[in-house]
Amino acid sequence: MRIAAHHMVRHLTAGMAMITCREPLYVNISSNLKQSFITMLRNIGLAEQQKSMIEKAAEAVAMDNTELASAFIQKTAMEKAVPEMDKRLSEDFELRKMTRTDGRRYCNHHILTYQAERMPEPLRHKVGGVTNQQARVYEEFANCVPGFLPPKQPPTKINQGYPAEEVVSILEKCSQELQQHLKAVVSSSTSNHVVAMNMLYETLQQALLMRGDAASALLLLQRAMDGLLEGLAQPPQDHELFLRFRSSQLLVLKGLQDPRAYGPLWASKHCTRILLNSREEIKFNVDAVDLLIRSQLIYVREFDLHMAQAMENGLNFAAVNFCLRLTRLYFVEEKQDCPLSPADMSHMLETLARLAANARHPPEGLTSLLETVQMNRDQLEVSTSYGAAQNRLLSATITTTPPDFEDPPGLHEKVEYLLTEWVRLYHQPTRDSEKLYAAYLGKLHQHGMLKSDDLISRFFRISTEMCVELCYRNLNLSEHRLNNPTLARAKCYHTMDAYVKLIVVLVKHSGDPSTTVTKINLLNKVLSTVAHVLVQDHDVRKTEFQQLPYHRLLTMLLQELNVPDPIFDAINFLVLQSFSNTFHNLRPARAPGFAYAWLELVAHRIMIGKLLGASPQQKGWSLFQQLLLDLFRFLAPFLRNAELAKSTQLLYKGTLRVLLVLLHDFPEFLCDYHFSFCDVIPPNCIQMRNLILSAFPRNMRLPDPFTPNLKVDMLPEITHAPRILTIFSQSIQPANFKKDLDSYIKTRAPVTFLSQLRKHLQTSIEPGTRYNVSLMNALVLYVGTQAIAYIRSRSGTPSLSTITHSSHMDIFQFGR
Numbered sequence: 001m002r003i004a005a006h007h008m009v010r011h012l013t014a015g016m017a018m019i020t021c022r023e024p025l026y027v028n029i030s031s032n033l034k035q036s037f038i039t040m041l042r043n044i045g046l047a048e049q050q051k052s053m054i055e056k057a058a059e060a061v062a063m064d065n066t067e068l069a070s071a072f073i074q075k076t077a078m079e080k081a082v083p084e085m086d087k088r089l090s091e092d093f094e095l096r097k098m099t100r101t102d103g104r105r106y107c108n109h110h111i112l113t114y115q116a117e118r119m120p121e122p123l124r125h126k127v128g129g130v131t132n133q134q135a136r137v138y139e140e141f142a143n144c145v146p147g148f149l150p151p152k153q154p155p156t157k158i159n160q161g162y163p164a165e166e167v168v169s170i171l172e173k174c175s176q177e178l179q180q181h182l183k184a185v186v187s188s189s190t191s192n193h194v195v196a197m198n199m200l201y202e203t204l205q206q207a208l209l210m211r212g213d214a215a216s217a218l219l220l221l222q223r224a225m226d227g228l229l230e231g232l233a234q235p236p237q238d239h240e241l242f243l244r245f246r247s248s249q250l251l252v253l254k255g256l257q258d259p260r261a262y263g264p265l266w267a268s269k270h271c272t273r274i275l276l277n278s279r280e281e282i283k284f285n286v287d288a289v290d291l292l293i294r295s296q297l298i299y300v301r302e303f304d305l306h307m308a309q310a311m312e313n314g315l316n317f318a319a320v321n322f323c324l325r326l327t328r329l330y331f332v333e334e335k336q337d338c339p340l341s342p343a344d345m346s347h348m349l350e351t352l353a354r355l356a357a358n359a360r361h362p363p364e365g366l367t368s369l370l371e372t373v374q375m376n377r378d379q380l381e382v383s384t385s386y387g388a389a390q391n392r393l394l395s396a397t398i399t400t401t402p403p404d405f406e407d408p409p410g411l412h413e414k415v416e417y418l419l420t421e422w423v424r425l426y427h428q429p430t431r432d433s434e435k436l437y438a439a440y441l442g443k444l445h446q447h448g449m450l451k452s453d454d455l456i457s458r459f460f461r462i463s464t465e466m467c468v469e470l471c472y473r474n475l476n477l478s479e480h481r482l483n484n485p486t487l488a489r490a491k492c493y494h495t496m497d498a499y500v501k502l503i504v505v506l507v508k509h510s511g512d513p514s515t516t517v518t519k520i521n522l523l524n525k526v527l528s529t530v531a532h533v534l535v536q537d538h539d540v541r542k543t544e545f546q547q548l549p550y551h552r553l554l555t556m557l558l559q560e561l562n563v564p565d566p567i568f569d570a571i572n573f574l575v576l577q578s579f580s581n582t583f584h585n586l587r588p589a590r591a592p593g594f595a596y597a598w599l600e601l602v603a604h605r606i607m608i609g610k611l612l613g614a615s616p617q618q619k620g621w622s623l624f625q626q627l628l629l630d631l632f633r634f635l636a637p638f639l640r641n642a643e644l645a646k647s648t649q650l651l652y653k654g655t656l657r658v659l660l661v662l663l664h665d666f667p668e669f670l671c672d673y674h675f676s677f678c679d680v681i682p683p684n685c686i687q688m689r690n691l692i693l694s695a696f697p698r699n700m701r702l703p704d705p706f707t708p709n710l711k712v713d714m715l716p717e718i719t720h721a722p723r724i725l726t727i728f729s730q731s732i733q734p735a736n737f738k739k740d741l742d743s744y745i746k747t748r749a750p751v752t753f754l755s756q757l758r759k760h761l762q763t764s765i766e767p768g769t770r771y772n773v774s775l776m777n778a779l780v781l782y783v784g785t786q787a788i789a790y791i792r793s794r795s796g797t798p799s800l801s802t803i804t805h806s807s808h809m810d811i812f813q814f815g816r
Helices: 002-044 048-088 090-101 109-118 132-143 164-184 192-210 214-233 239-257 264-277 286-294 300-310 317-333 342-358 366-383 388-400 411-426 434-446 453-482 485-509 517-544 548-560 566-570 572-585 592-602 605-614 621-639 646-665 667-672 674-680 686-693 735-747 753-761 773-793 807-815
Strands: none
Touching: 002 048, 002 132, 002 192, 048 090, 164 192, 164 239, 192 214, 192 239, 214 239, 214 264, 214 286, 239 264, 239 517, 264 286, 264 300, 286 300, 286 317, 300 317, 300 342, 317 342, 317 366, 342 366, 366 735, 411 434, 411 453, 411 485, 434 485, 453 485, 453 517, 453 548, 485 517, 485 548, 517 548, 517 572, 517 592, 548 572, 548 592, 548 605, 566 572, 572 592, 572 605, 572 621, 592 621, 592 646, 605 621, 605 646, 621 646, 621 667, 621 674, 646 667, 646 686, 667 674, 674 686, 674 773, 735 753, 735 773, 735 807, 753 773, 753 807, 773 807
């Protein structure tokens, strides 16, 4: 009602002002200019010709500026009319608020009776709110303001693919949760943060009244973003109030981001615009930006470009300091749980690198920070030597690829038709016929689905979302009505298996039969799209997230792409590499609700058997090592506690079973990577560590431990150094500490190294730990290997007597 009144009063006020003021305004401007010109030139005397020129000039200037001056008067009149209209309608607003608070619908029986007697049916008011057709009348008032150009794109409904009931349901849920937060902070009602929460609640109520109106949705998002940025810039002292304030702003943004409401593309586009256009003192807030990035509410690539430009080659100190803090947070302090990779912030990091190289006085700590980031990046590339660049590309795709525009009109309907037609063809008795597949591919070309990379990506995204949504409906129907989970799963698999077959057919027939690049690029596009949909669904639905559709899709796709086939055999390792990178991006730390299905996929016989047993030159070992590290890092915080929750116990038992399979079938793999695994497993997990450390190569025969007078140091195998594929020296950070360590080993200088050693070992960035265990493990192994190399360089044999009085033993003794 308020928005409709504003649209109408602006239109009428602008029209009235234009009609009444344009002609008098032209006359006044013209006469005043003439009088001014004549007054200024009176002393020199004016001829008749000059007077004529003055009149023409005054009329020309008046003609050129009358429209601008009239528009200014119209704008001023509209700005004054809107508050006046709010004042006149305040009683009506209050009546409607009161009825809504009581849980009733507002209804004026006198007006309904009057209109029923005197007005035709299409124009009568009806109980239940304004229809779309009636609301469109007021939208026309906003689109055609007299004296102003119409907007280039008239307002349209954002949620075209979803009924307004779902949008209203989501907004009502947000309203209820926000009301609970407001009730909890009633004691701090004078705080600016509580005022912002109340303003957000009022804006949310207006959006509910408009039932999916674009303007009200955008106003609500603007209010939530402004409140979040302003509130986090000056957080309140009351910690509970701060948490409730942050949650209230974020729940509204997440509600608007819901695919059933306005969608992640629309929300991210406007949130990014608001953030980048905000003031520096609230824009350069690491906590706020971190929250928005982790909530996937901004486009990281656009933000990265903006920050690179905002630093102004080092002249904007506030921007440079902000970029330093953000880089340190993501790529040093929280590198294990970072939502981004260095590739996502490449422009910002390149600008910082140029500052470090060219600035006369670079910011303090910039050089060492960039060295640490580079070392971490190199370590990641080495640990996943095959496909690391592709891994980062997939990671960037999950978090940043949504385009800056929405799907073209009619695309959803077209994809739904094509997908339904494919499911019908797939389940025909002759579904293996190549003719049917060829005809369907021709139909895809005919509808333009394969015209460009962008349309291909949209086709797979929409198809995946439709299949997942269908699975949710079947599972919910089974839970509430059918009470038959087997039937519900069968219905889910009916569509999902057909969709998987479609992906396999498209991958198989893309490009020439001998060209592998086209097929792998298409597969990567599909996997990144599935991963993006999964992450979005996981973040939006939270506890209501279902693993089933994604587990079925990825499992069937993995099996179908590994069947004996000449085309697939040629790209087998590249296919496994793509799946490994996708699973790494969907690791439990990123999507905890997908952890059980993720472990089943990683431990699948195809993944273990082919990556560890059939990959050429053990190329797949580093890929599987990365997946196991993802699992151990996720479990580590839980395993430090003596008691595990039931859900964690289940995941822990599954992990032990995977390790038992590896110990039995691929013990060499555990031998080669034992250091990196034990480095991330908590020390109290003795059983898990012993499973890894008990592995030995299958071609080695272990001595009987009960042999009389057995001396381990006399065994011939003791002279062979174990193969350690982990580059443990890169864990010795920071770079200046590594430099001092090497210097002390060689020259026992600097003399302060030993006294500072304990401080470095007790500096841990991992929550719940007192010591830097990773540094400690790497230090012991590095110093030990250096000591052995030093003794052998002098033609000696490693023993207690040859190492006792060395710099290496000094480090061991002082480190204790």
